[in-house]
Amino acid sequence: MRAVLKFGGSSVQNLDLMKEVAQTIIEKKNTYNELVVVLSAMGKTTNSLIKMAKDITKYPNKRDVDLLISTGEVVSIALLSIMLNDMGYKSIALTGEKAGILTKGTHTKNKISSIDTRRVEAHIQAGNIVIVAGFQGFNEAGEVTTLGRGGSDTTAIALAAKLGAICEIYTDVSGIYGVDPRIYPDAQKLTQIDYEEMKEMAFLGANIMEPRSIDIAQNYGVTVYVTSLKNPLEGTYIKEYKQNMEDKKITGIAVTEKVVMVSIRRIPYSTKITAELFKDLALNEVNIDVINQNPSVGGTINIAFTAHADDLDAVNEVLDKFEAKNPTIQVLKVNEVVKVSIVGSAMRSQSGIAAEVFELFAENDLEVKLVTTSEISISYTFDNKYKNKVVEVLAKHFNV
Structure with a gap:
């Protein structure tokens, strides 16, 4: 059984937190014998890199911006792979290009057009935990590209779709709530939510997921589990789910x-x-x-x-x-x-x-x-x- 695990920037913002991520990955090996891990850049790295570019010019060249900000994820995957190998678990880090993620569109906001998973599959069969840089790929000209806001979610779910895997997304909150509990503390957590409703909530501002990623999950029937490192057993499933239409007027x-x-x-x-x-x-x-x-x-x-x-x-x-x-x-x-x-x-x-x-x-x-x-x-x-x-x-x- 295989899974794609995605960890956001706040989960890997320093080496101590990265060790917790590494331990979670090792524990997941008891459930899934084949693992692919997708990482974001550490903490606020992407924002810092963009700020440096804008300190130079108001409208920096977008091709160069893509090249610049893609380095954040490369640092993350390299460090985690070094860490896992040091802990005795075979691991290999792949950039978006090496993972076969082909994109098209405008620089800084590309979309995934296809994924050639042959290299990823080969490393899985060799017994490696495959760690892929989220948020990035390459275009037909061979240039580095990035996927825009929430791009690591898109990377993870697209890989899960191609590899026939479940996708687990690790965030700051333990699942999806009817409303952001930081704004309304009495918010109710959902045990599951339908693709359509999740996509709509994401598009309209719920910061848990990126709308394009839910589109991919729906189109390819990928089950997505959203949870946190602190409470991994209390998450929310995003999947095809039709409750009684008369039960509740508003989901979220x-x-x-x-x-x-x-x-x-x-x-x-x-x-x-x-x-x-x-x-x-x-x-x-x-x-x-x-x-x-x-x-x-x-x-x-x-x-x-x-x-x-x-x-x-x-x-x-x-x-x-x-x-x-x-x-x-x-x-x-x-x-x-x-x-x-x-x-x-x-x-x-x-x-x-x-x-x-x-x-x-x-x-x-x-x-x-x-x-x-x-x-x-x-x-x-x-x-x-x-x-x-x-x-x-x-x-x-x-x-x-």
Whole structure:
């Protein structure tokens, strides 16, 4: 039986913690005779490397950034492999390229196109614990690439899919909760959650998993177990699971604090101009969330949208060009914004949930800025100061 184990940066931020990871891997050998381990960079290494690049220039070359930040995972896998070998367990460290992870797309935000696992399989058959650098791969030009936020999750689940393995993700919290327990201490932990709901929660800001990784898990039927090093037996399974649609209106609440809201006023009323703006944002790999468009005076329109704050440089780069082409517009960026989303498959069959939530907000004097919906979620944007109150009101009402 085989498994892919993934450990995040906080689990390997120093050698003492890395020893705990090594011990967990050794214990897992009693359950799984074939192991592949995926690691992130140690602690805040990636952020530190990006900061150094930006200390040089506002918009560093993305190809060079990929080469730079990929080194963080290389350090992690080399140290862990040295440690395991020293403890008497055969181990080998592989970069994303050596593990056969081929990618395509834009530098710093590549996507996995295929994985050639022949080398990984050979090392498994030779009795090695195979340690793979998460977050990275290589493109058809042979260049080092990285996978963007949460890329190590994607690496781990994609390898599990290709190797026919279960995937265990080790995080700071012991499983997946209906809402982040750091915001709402009375949050209930889920024993299992369906792929669709997990993907929606991840996309909307629940920081446990990366949405693309859940897509892969769903498409290839990979069972994912999310847990922590401290409480490994108290985790949450992500898998195909259909509860009674009438049992619970809301499965979870996702909170995104790192949100930037952009308002652009007096844009010339032209579909072509609007299309150009959002096309450039897409080409810069900016994931736009809430969009609101309103008519203004004098044949112009106002547009507001939200994006992840990590994409602010990419947003600014597009807006600088957009302002240069349209000098009459006004751009306002607000960083003190939080997005709170309710998620539940029951929304497909139960009506009135949106009205119920708006009544809650009205009763508690909570003013909404923007709203967007999907088939199984509703997202609301607020000033940051309302975050805790919004979460508490929703969590108590829906018992999550």
